[in-house]
Amino acid sequence: MLVDKLINLKTATNIVNDNKNSSFGYAIKSAKGQVITCNQMFLECTGVASLKELQGLSDQDIELWKDDVYDYAIGEKISIDSKSYYLSTESLANQTSIEPITILTEKIPFYDEDDKNYILVRIKILENNDLTKCRIYTLNDAPIVEFKYYFETLKFTAKEYRILKYLIEHNLEYNQIAKLMNYTPSSIKACISKMYDNLNIYSKDYRKLNFLRSLLKYMFLPELNKEISKIIRF
DSSP: OHHHHOOSHHHHHHHHHHTTTOSSEEEEEETTOOEEEEOHHHHHHHTOSOHHHHTTOOGGGSTTTGGGHHHHHHHHHHHHHHTOOEEEEEEEOOTTOSSOEEEEEEEEEEEOTTOOEEEEEEEEEOSTTOOEEEEEEEETTEEEEEEEETTEEEEEEHHHHHHHHHHHHHOOOHHHHHHHHTOOHHHHHHHHHHHHHHTTOOOTTTOSHHHHHHHHHHHSOHHHHHHHHTTSOO
């Protein structure tokens, strides 16, 4: 996740440059909300002709956004003032549509080596307001469940997905899952450890079963699980 990768302004700039042609919008802003740099998608969302013209502008200076600047910029202000990560859906005026579009916006504050505060912004235009999508496919004769979740793509094997289901729908523990699936407890723990890695959870403080259970319940919609369960039999 980007939160783990941000170290300084140079690192943030490399992230933007590496995603110059991404379908997600990327931008770096100063603590005052002024654009320092961005990729092509973010530029297109602003309606400004060039990066040179956009540099130094804040949201209230952008013609397309200024009438709704409070709705769009409030998360940015929260993130900068509290110096904390912000993720939310917002409405954004768009030059190609009459009605505002819904975007998923991620705002990550960070410090440079000179202790100046900056913010990395990433936006994703949502189609039909869908935050979570999934697909099932076969790899080496094994079914794979792939989730498009926010900005991330998460992949689980059938075995991992069954464990996920037992954790969030039945609140089972290691030994109970192992007995039910006819695996050793150590095998189940190894699978769960891989889930932590898949979710970019590396801190020992959070690699705990109750935390994982709560996180998974928050992440996956019940109706989505039912659709997948039609394909992966228990």
